[in-house]
Amino acid sequence: MTNTPSALALHDHARLMAGYNRWMNQKLYEQALTMPHAEVVAERGAFFGSIFGTLNHLCVADVIWLKRFAASAVSPLAELDAWPAPTSLTMPMADTLPALWAIRQQLDELIERWVMTLDDEVLARPLDYHNTRGLPFHKTLFFLVIHFFNHQTHHRGQVTTLLAQQGLDPGVTDLLMLIPEAS
Structure with a gap:
């Protein structure tokens, strides 16, 4: 990743966010x-109920988006063809947290491989897709990738709060910690 604003590219943003996602x-x-x-799995009043429910939703949403992104170019995302398409935003991806963690690790590895295939030309292309309600959309891939990573950050913030309420501290969570020093 380059460190000067004039040399930054759209794909640099995606790569930074993929690393942040995994971290x-x-x-x-x-x-x-x-x-x-x-x-x-205890109900905690969160939008997706529990810590598990929120982490599960993140996996579900990632699979939904990654399957959409797979249509934009030949990439490692073709591996998702073997994965079932989520039928709802709360579809169970696993029964236990260790099993969900295994899925999360597969997704994070896939996301990191995928963003390495992106270049600014691909990111500038439009993507046609349908949302989970079947409504059609035509949006620029780069902005959809921004949404993809922002959605993860949003719900991980909820999990951080739920963990803190249980006396657990994941430590520093700021993206700032992964941004390299300027040269």
């Missing part, structure tokens, strides 16, 4: 995996 998921799962299963 934060590791931190959150490390904390959540110390909790008893009953506590991880």
Whole structure:
């Protein structure tokens, strides 16, 4: 990744966010995996109910978006053809947190490989897709990738709060920690 604003490219943003995604998921799962299963799945009043429900939603949403992105170019995302298409935003991806963590790690590895295939030309292309309600959209891939990573950050923030309410601290969560020093 380059360090000067004039040399920054759209793909640099995607690569930074993919690294941040993996880093934060590791931190959150490390904390959540110390909790008893009953506590991880306990209803906590969050939008997706529990810590597990929120982490599961992130996996579901990532699969939905990655399957859409797979249509934009030949890439490692073709591996997702073997994965079932989520039928809802809460479709169970696993029964236990360790099993969900295994899925999360596969997704994070796939995301990092995928963003390495992106260049600014690909990111500038439009992507036609349908949302989960079947409505059609035509949007620039780069902005959809920004949404993809922002969605993850949004829900990981919720998990961070839920963990903090249980006395667990994942430590520093700021993207700032991964931004390289300027030369």
